[in-house]
Amino acid sequence: MRYFSCAGALAGILALLAGCAQLGPSAPARPLGAGTAPVGGNCDAQGAQWAVGKSGTARVVEEARVRAGARMARVVRQGPSAGQAFDAQRLSLEVDGSGKVIAARCG
Known part of the structure; x- marks a missing residue:
């Protein structure tokens, strides 16, 4: 009987230690939109x-932003839009009704 209680206690201690090991120093999480493109870069x-x-997922939008060197990106639905002021640092991805990217331009 004593053997089982020691084994259980040992398993509990190992589980606690494993949890603490995961709390060690790690790279801070980057928020969406904080890719490797320079801040304030002009869009290409x-x-x-x-x-x-491709499907206009957050991952695709972010990779497109980084590849274009843009500071920010937005997804615009196909059709007439309520325009915004031109911004040379912004990538605009136009998507169709199914969410597929149909155009990539700056502004």
Whole structure:
């Protein structure tokens, strides 16, 4: 009987130690939109053209932003839009009704 209680206690201690090991120093999590593109970089839509035809997921939008060197990105639905002021640091990905990217441009 004593053997089982010692084994249980040992298993509990090992579980606690394993949990503490995961709390050690690690790289801080980056929020969405905090990729490797320089902050304040001017957009070059040519780098984002690979996204055309892909689903407009957050991951695709962020990679397109980084490849274009843009400071920010937005997804715009196909059709007439309530325009915003032109921003040379912004990538705009236009998506169709199914969410596929149909165009990548700066502004």
